[in-house]
Amino acid sequence: MPKLDYGDRANVADSAGIDLRPGALVWVVGVFSDRPSGSYFKKFPAGVVYSVEYEDGTSTEIHEDQLVRLEDT
Template sequence: MSKFDFDDIVCAIAGLPESRLGLKAWIVGITSPESRRGSYYEQFPPGEIYTVEFEDGSSVDVHESGLKYYAED
């Protein structure tokens, strides 16, 4: 079962350049361990991979361990 769901608001705490850590992002895609196909996913540890979209419209894939729920200051 996924820790996060579509449209959850999260931020990256690891696995991305420092300039992206802590920025508000939304879960827009979930890749389960069973559906991980191809060499692209070899760069990630086992588990869920989430596609997150930032407020500037850019998106990136992040392993579940590199995310937490976003907290407004």
């Protein structure tokens, strides 16, 4: 079960690779619980992969272990 949902805000974990911008604020724009077939998603470990958008409008896919959900305030 995904720990994040569409529209959730999160921070990229400090342990994430530099190319993922550790500490950056992102919004979840896609959730891949059941991954599509193909080689792209094979590079991620088992688990949920998210499409996220950064504040500057760029986007990427990131594994659930590399995201920290922001608490609702």
